[in-house]
Amino acid sequence: MAAVNLRTLMSFVHLHNHTHYSILSALAKPDQYVQLAKSQGSPAVAITDSGVMYGAMDLYKYAKAAGIKPIIGLEAYIAPLGHTNKTPENRYYTLVLLAYNNEGYQNLLKLSTIAALEGFYYKPRMDDELLEKYGAGLIALSGNLSGGIPRAILENNVDSAREMIKNYQRIFGKENFYLEIEHHPEVANWSILNSKLLTLSEEMGAPLVAANDCHYAYPEDAEAHDVLICVQMQKTVQDEHRLRFVGNYAMRSPEDMIEAFRFCPEAVANTLKIAERCNVTIEFGKYQIPVFDTGKEETEDYLRKLCEVGFEERYGKNPSDEAKARLEFELETIHKMGFDAYFLIVHDFIRHAKETGIVVGPGRGSAAGSIIAYCLRITELDPLKYGLLFERFLNPERISMPDIDVDFADNRREEVLKYVTEKYGEDHVAQIITFGTLAAKAAIRDAGRALGHSYADVDLVAKKVPPAILGKYAPLAESIVSDPELSKLYKENAQAKEILDTAIKLEGTIRQVGTHASAVIIAGKPLLETTPIQKATGEKEGIITQYSMKPCEELGLLKMDFLGLSNLSIVETTLGILRRTKPELKLDLEKLPMDDAKTYELLKRGETTGVFQLESGGMKRYLRDLKPTEFGDIIAMVSLYRPGPMQFISVYIDGKHGKKKVTYLHPSLEAVLKETYGIAIYQEQILEIAKRFAGFSLGEADLLRRAIGKKVMKELVAQRQKFIEGAIAQKNDKKLAEKIFDEVIEPFAGYGFNKSHAACYALIAYQTAYLKAHYPAEFMAALLTSDADNTERVVVEIEECRNMGIAVLPPSVNESRAHFTVVDDKTIRFGLMAVKGMGEGPVREIIHAREREGAFTNLENFAKRVPAKLLNKKSIVCLAYAGAIDDFGERAELAANYDEISDYAKNIQSSITEGQNDLFADLEGADTSSLKLNHVPPVESTQRFKWEKETVGLYISGHPLQGLKRYFQGKGKLIGQLNEKLVDKKIKITGLVAQLRKVMTKSGRYMAMGEIEDPTARVNFVVFPQAYDKIGALLDADKVYSVEGKLDMRGEDFQVIVDSLKPLSLDNILKAANENGLFDPSEHIVGVPPLRSEEKAAEETGGVEGSEVAGGPYIIKLEEGTDPDVLKKLKPLLEAHKGDTTVEIHMPSGGMLKRVKVPFGVNTASAELQGELKKLLAV
Secondary structure: OOOOOHHHOOOOOOOOEOOOOOOOOOOOOHHHHHHHHHHOOOOEEEEEEEOOOOOHHHHHHHHHHHOOEEEEEEEEEEOOOOOOOOOOOOOOEEEEEEEOOHHHHHHHHHHHHHHHHOOOEOEOEEOHHHHHHOOOOEEEEOOOOOEHHHHHHHOOOHHHHHHHHHHHHHHHOHHHEEEEEEOOOOOHHHHHHHHHHHHHHHHHOOOEEEEOOEOOOOHHHHHHHHHHHHHHHOOOOOOOOOOOOOOOOOOOOHHHHHHHOOOOHHHHHHHHHHHHHOOOOOOOOOOEOOOOOOOOOOHHHHHHHHHHHHHHHHHOOOOOHHHHHHHHHHHHHHHHHOOHHHHHHHHHHHHHHHHOOOOEOOOOHHHHHOHHHHHOOOOOOOOOOOOOOHHHHOOOOOOOOOOOEEEEEOOOHHHHHHHHHHHHOOOOEEEEEEEEEOOHHHHHHHHHHHHOOOHHHHHHHHHOOOOOEOOEOOOHHHHHHHOHHHHHHHHHOHHHHHHHHHHHHHOOOEEEEEEEEEEEEEOOOOHHHOOOEEEOOOOOOOEEEOOOHHHHHHOOEEEEEEEEEHHHHHHHHHHHHHHHHOOOOOOOHHHOOOOOHHHHHHHHOOOOOOOOOOOOHHHHHHHHHHOOOOHHHHHHHHHHOOOOHHHHHHHHHHHHOOOOOOOOOOHHHHHHHHHHOOOOOEHHHHHHHHHHHHOOOHHHHHHHHHHHHHOOHHHHHHHHHHHHHHHHHOOOOHHHHHHHHHHHHHHHHHHOEOHHHHHHHHHHHHHHHHHHHHOHHHHHHHHHHHOOOOHHHHHHHHHHHHHOOOEEEOOOOOOOOOOOEEEEOOEEEOOHHHOOOOOHHHHHHHHHHHHHHOOOOOHHHHHHHOOHHHOOHHHHHHHHHHOOOHHHOOHHHHHHOHHHHHHHHHHHHHHHHOOOOOOOOOOOOOOOOOOOOOOOOOOOHHHHHHHHHHHHOOOOOOOOOOOOHHHHHOOOOOHHHOOHHHEOOEEEEEEEEEEEEEEEOOOOOEEEEEEEEOOOOEEEEEEOHHHHHHHHHHOOOOOEEEEEEEEEEEOOEEEEEEEEEEEEOHHHHHHHHHHOOOOOOOOOOOOOOEOOOHHHHHHHHOOOOEEEOOOOOEEEEOOOOOOHHHHHHHHHHHHOOEEEEOEEEEEEEOOEEEEEEOOOOEOOOOHHHHHHHHHHHOO
């Protein structure tokens, strides 16, 4: 072994490093390692995650950007008995693999894929046979204490270690296999191992290499990493028998590593030698679109031919010159960009879906701006008619992959995916992996549990986290400074500080992997030449990439979004029901009249429950104000009803009804803004304004839109200058150009909506509204079927049916099909599948018996015709309780006589089988055998309601508490009246325990939790052990109680912490209510809604006063003509709550927007500020 002069060693390269892609085993992120390696002067850095290559592209991009060399590798799990041997005896060990050239990188992709697809047994495993086959281009390190060679040495089996060294020298080549030594003096085994490895190195000619098996970036992260390991193992740091990382597993500095390996300087030198040899290059941005089979025709010609056929179908034999020019322009542009095959691929799978009866959405995103997409029936809206722009979809001045997302009926999405997989090959199609990271509250809860803190202590901290804005929490490191409540807790509560300090380090760490809901890769060559793949996680089936969506796109892979949309399933189900109820009807959704009076009347009334995009409380209110009369109104509402432009809904409505005069800053804007009454709503309008006023091409205008959206100041300034210069060149005034840019272009480009997308979704809204207006029973049955598993939604929809004059009745063996069934135009029944205990097989048998010979005439006829094996105690009782056999008698009597019914069915069917049928049985209507039932008196209606809930999951005929609202109001607070002001205060409520769960705590004591409801709402409750000891024995489901306790917020939901309760008799309550005139017989309740916080209610109704636009500032919206005193009070209020969030004040004026940027940051998450804002803006 050549001697190495320690003094000449100036650097070191870490070659064995784990990132958070080694799920819940390591804390560091790839960019942290890269930044640290660069700051330490290292020329390169590797990542070697456990069995996977998830982070390889992150490392490559970060390292290249930082000017250091990325080394791609993985820590492989080796199965000595073969990777397909899935037995406990096949105990894996680890081996570090590094790619030193592109062949090695390709082999890593293959090995990682095979290990995940074929070798997965707790871990993705490979074996020596695979390494021999795919070992070229790889350097191997013997690994840490879990490695095969280290393990053999520590088990005093040095001969086995020698054999393994020989084997890996043979597989990889002597120059490519290294014995790894580490410096962890706290671990006795490493001292023993290093000594033996030095000896074996001399003996076997195997070079040594130093490593640290890094699992976190900095030494001060060790405690947080220990907590992460506890999260993985579901332990606490106090547990003695658990996995621990003893020693320093940070990315130690080169100086530290050189000093640590003074005893073996060549091991340090070899890190530089290996790094010098590793030169993997990865190409980004080269598109890998699959070849589409067009026979002998050129792809370009084939696309043109399809488009010309579709063009004639869409525009007739005498199309306009505009349409012809648009088609030619798009065909030329698409061909120049190289995307001919892309459109053929999309056209093909949409064609297949439609031919197989799958409902496909009319379009999504900006693709509706393409006339080619319209001609190929990829989209269903004429872009010329609705002013949709091709450049918003595919910009000739910025070449990027098209992005056509497609909606399918969600219950049939998998069929389309299967078709694509079969067409292009299983090795060419995969879904995309996702990585779920720890958000603020989850990090707090994981950290708190692992640190051993009580649930109450952890919950206290989690509840102080500022609310998420548009679903995203501010980083905890910011919140402990900017949020007054959390900051106070952090400073004054030592336990909270410990939890938060740890959670800050855990936040953003990957906790689990998943499958993207819609994204699918279709590759032109086998996927594993570009990305490693693996099986989908959890209950999902199929194959997923190991690289996430962004790297896949950057590598040039074709990504499609196959989205499942429940509303399209509702449409498909409605059409299916119509084929049964109205077989003579021929309904083509693509040919619906777009001016249907009945549809617009429904929209004007705001009766839009179940109508796509238009069913929230706030939207219904605006529809009633707007009174839409044309399709453009629906497009506008879909676009406006969002944070940001929502403030202009009233301006649009006033403009439509002539309440305000519409004005324009310049005549050229009128043609663009007239359809929206002077308001810029759509991104396409911004493009048109830039074109007309500043002479931009539409491609240039789209670049302007993108630049403004990114909010990069340098780009923004450049685009502003270009706009002003262009406007001047068009003979427009400079000051006016500045005004239009500052007051129209810039603010609206940030949250203006994509009109193509809005129009497509407005069309689905119109289609669902049309179906509801014309075929209400069929539509509502389809809607109920779609939401059958969501009791809360079913309750809302049953109430909607009642308002529409449609009765929703319990299931019936004589009228119900499997799912919600239309009996006639005014009646829907629950399906038989809704009855608990009735599986698909028995339901099919009942329906088949009914369809074969007609309705069941009586109980004897039912028992005779339905297979006896189905008529057991469980099924008879469930059918009776659910009301499904009400035609045959009283529920209580039928349920009590299950033995008699079951025995009769067996006997009568047995006698028929044996040929002993009654001679008169063939006479029409004759059922001569007698079934005698034991008499049981009918039960009260409240008992029937209870049975319905037991067997169907909700009350159908009525609710036990209906009619009692006024009575309950006199006994305390109605649950629906509880709000944030009452949190932490004593309250008294009366209600029915709808759900109850009793559990034993770790200390061996019982507690209870559940839901309690009254006629207005339902709320969660909890009975902690101390209270349970006193009142637990009194607590039972479906009983009424007077409850006292404290109102609490758990996360975003209310709950009542129960201190005491008193059982009440429902019979006595009903009697007292009647005697005192407090019972309302007209009150009808099927179910009650959950108690909502004001914030949640605002989200659902659109009642927001301030909002943050994604990627933009927090916006405070004022009405036109707001009192000046409000503005005077607003500034000091904001100054009193300074923070880091950018705030803008928006106020409409003359149809345009005045925007004032607050000159300091504000803590918008402050509950105190939000409360004061609500008061101030309500003036």
